[in-house]
Amino acid sequence: MKKFKPHIDNNNAVIRIRGLKKAFEDYAVLRGIDLDLYQGENLVVLGRSGTGKSVLIKIISGLLKPDEGSVEVLGHELETITEEELQALRIRIGFSFQNSALYDSMTVRKNLEFPLVRNRKNLTRKEIDHSVEEVLDAVGLLKTINQMPAELSGGQRKRIGIARTLILNPEIMLYDEPTAGLDPITCIEINELINEVQERFKTSSIIITHDLTCAKMTGDRIAMLLDGQFQRVGSFDEVFDTNDERVKPFFDYNFIQ
Amino acid sequence: MDSSTSTSQPIVRKGLKKRLTNFFVRLYQIHLFILRFFKEAFVPPFELKEIMNQCYQVGVRSFTLISLTGFIVGLIFTKQSRPSLSEFGATSWLPSLVSIAIMRALAPLVTALIAAGKVGSSIGAELGSMRVTEQIDAMEVSGTKPFKFLVCTRVLATTIAIPILATYTGFIALLGGYLNVATNEGTSYTTFMQQVFEPLTFVDFVSSLIKSIVFGFTIGIVGCYQGYNSDKGTEGVGKAANGAVVTAMFLIFVEEVLIVQIAGWFR
Ligand SMILES: Nc1ncnc2c1ncn2[C@@H]1O[C@H](COP(=O)(O)OP(=O)(O)OP(=O)(O)O)[C@@H](O)[C@H]1O
Ligand SMILES: [Mg+2]
Numbered sequence: 001m002k003k004f005k006p007h008i009d010n011n012n013a014v015i016r017i018r019g020l021k022k023a024f025e026d027y028a029v030l031r032g033i034d035l036d037l038y039q040g041e042n043l044v045v046l047g048r049s050g051t052g053k054s055v056l057i058k059i060i061s062g063l064l065k066p067d068e069g070s071v072e073v074l075g076h077e078l079e080t081i082t083e084e085e086l087q088a089l090r091i092r093i094g095f096s097f098q099n100s101a102l103y104d105s106m107t108v109r110k111n112l113e114f115p116l117v118r119n120r121k122n123l124t125r126k127e128i129d130h131s132v133e134e135v136l137d138a139v140g141l142l143k144t145i146n147q148m149p150a151e152l153s154g155g156q157r158k159r160i161g162i163a164r165t166l167i168l169n170p171e172i173m174l175y176d177e178p179t180a181g182l183d184p185i186t187c188i189e190i191n192e193l194i195n196e197v198q199e200r201f202k203t204s205s206i207i208i209t210h211d212l213t214c215a216k217m218t219g220d221r222i223a224m225l226l227d228g229q230f231q232r233v234g235s236f237d238e239v240f241d242t243n244d245e246r247v248k249p250f251f252d253y254n255f256i257q
Numbered sequence: 258m259d260s261s262t263s264t265s266q267p268i269v270r271k272g273l274k275k276r277l278t279n280f281f282v283r284l285y286q287i288h289l290f291i292l293r294f295f296k297e298a299f300v301p302p303f304e305l306k307e308i309m310n311q312c313y314q315v316g317v318r319s320f321t322l323i324s325l326t327g328f329i330v331g332l333i334f335t336k337q338s339r340p341s342l343s344e345f346g347a348t349s350w351l352p353s354l355v356s357i358a359i360m361r362a363l364a365p366l367v368t369a370l371i372a373a374g375k376v377g378s379s380i381g382a383e384l385g386s387m388r389v390t391e392q393i394d395a396m397e398v399s400g401t402k403p404f405k406f407l408v409c410t411r412v413l414a415t416t417i418a419i420p421i422l423a424t425y426t427g428f429i430a431l432l433g434g435y436l437n438v439a440t441n442e443g444t445s446y447t448t449f450m451q452q453v454f455e456p457l458t459f460v461d462f463v464s465s466l467i468k469s470i471v472f473g474f475t476i477g478i479v480g481c482y483q484g485y486n487s488d489k490g491t492e493g494v495g496k497a498a499n500g501a502v503v504t505a506m507f508l509i510f511v512e513e514v515l516i517v518q519i520a521g522w523f524r
Pocket of ligand 2: 098
């Protein structure tokens with residue numbers, strides 16, 4: 001269970017989504033999404049493979065355009081945002097990719113420096129090094145600083161990916177399946193890291209997963225994506241206190257006891 | 258028999274129509290891609306360091322092969338041209354002939370084709386794998402303008418480096434020609450060089466230069482386009498690399514013909 005109880009401001013939504021729809025060719029993936037992410041909370045989005053979880057956060061970060069509906073991020077409506085504003089907004093949002101997406105031609109140090117050097121022009125060498133070491137220390141991987149991504153394990157890559165987004169001090173973190181493909185112990189370490197980030201950097205986060213341990217450990221609120229809509233939103237127990245045939249198996253198969 | 262042809266025909270036609278639309282859609286997209294390049298490449302910051310790095314990559318990737326090919330092309334071309342000239346007792350024209358062939362046509366073309374194979378394919382594969390593994394998306398969401406950093410720098414680098422390499426190829430090929438002439442006719446180096454530069458005009462230099470600039474730009478933009486827009490999946494990377502080479506070579510031949518035509522009007 002989650003130990004840390006964050007301060008959540010329910011009157012202050014950093015992300016507000018209304019009536020969001022997205023289809024690929026003739027396949028409607030998102031069919032009317034309504035969602036609020038409140039200041040300071042960890043919101044877990046659960047859903048089966050292919051339900052459009054990645055599509056949802058790609059829309060939030062402006063990588064994909066919605067077909068319909070409004071998406072407001074940190075007070076900016078994405079539909080009417082200019083290129084410059086989007087650029088500035090993206091710096092305030094951290095995106096941890098499903099497959100880490102480390103730049104594999106660069107060392108860990110260069111990977112972490114990259115967003116910093118290119119977004120903050122007047123930093124000294126010393127300040128850059130300091131920031132790099134600080135976030136690497138936060139994810140517990142200071143010793144890998146001079147390694148190439150290819151030399152890291154999957155769990156290490158995930159952490160470096162998270163570190164790379166933390167270096168810009170984001171206000172919102174989007175985690176796409178942070179624990180997928182990792183062993184149970186590494187999963188728990190990543191979950192703890194997510195909570196630590198929430199506590200230390202005061203971020204509001206959306207965590208996408210189909211791992212219920214991750215959902216339970218990190219989520220202040222759970223939202224279940226079913227048939228292109230959020231059908232059940234609430235605490236972990238509220239969401240799973242149901243006989244809905246689409247929700248129950250999710251729970252049953254996750255904790256085989 | 259009859260029924261099989263009558264059913265297969267519409268399928269063929271349908272496939273052709275789809276292919277044709279795809280072709281025009283592709284053409285339109287490349288057009289947008291090029292426009293975007295011009296829009297983003299010439300506003301600061303100019304990424305000089307990365308451009309230099311990419312120029313270096315272009316040079317390193319193709320230097321050995323270009324040196325070897327250039328030398329052999331010069332040597333063989335001279336050797337093979339000798340018999341037809343000696344029939345008229347005109348082997349003394351050999352240096353001029355070699356020089357015109359190399360400087361007007363062979364050096365830019367050979368350089369561009371080799372660079373399309375070595376540099377174009379590796380740009381396609383590199384950007385393709387960055388697209389597939391979402392590294393380009395990762396740059397996008399961290400506000401770091403991947404188009405400028407990845408595409409503009411590479412296109413500028415090939416556009417700068419290919420003309421330099423083509424000049425180098427020209428001299429290496431002339432060296433090959435000189436060695437052949439020197440061993441057969443015993444021509445001295447100064448005489449050879451005099452005869453080499455005699456037939457060349459200003460138009461020749463300018464058109465060769467423009468040609469290799471256009472070739473360099475083509476190799477860069479095609480490689481980047483293929484990689485940057487590559488399909489998801491590992492298959493996409495191979496397709497991007499392959500597409501970069503095939504399309505670039507095709508365009509290089511088309512451009513060669515066009516530029517030679519246009520240069521002809523100025524002679
Ligand atoms: N760029 C795209 N073009 C076409 N279809 C897409 C694209 N991106 C996603 N899709 C489709 O949208 C659907 C949802 O994809 P998405 O990646 O969001 O799933 P997901 O919920 O993240 O699944 P997983 O848990 O496996 O990551 C899939 O059916 C996919 O085929
Ligand atoms: Mg996904």
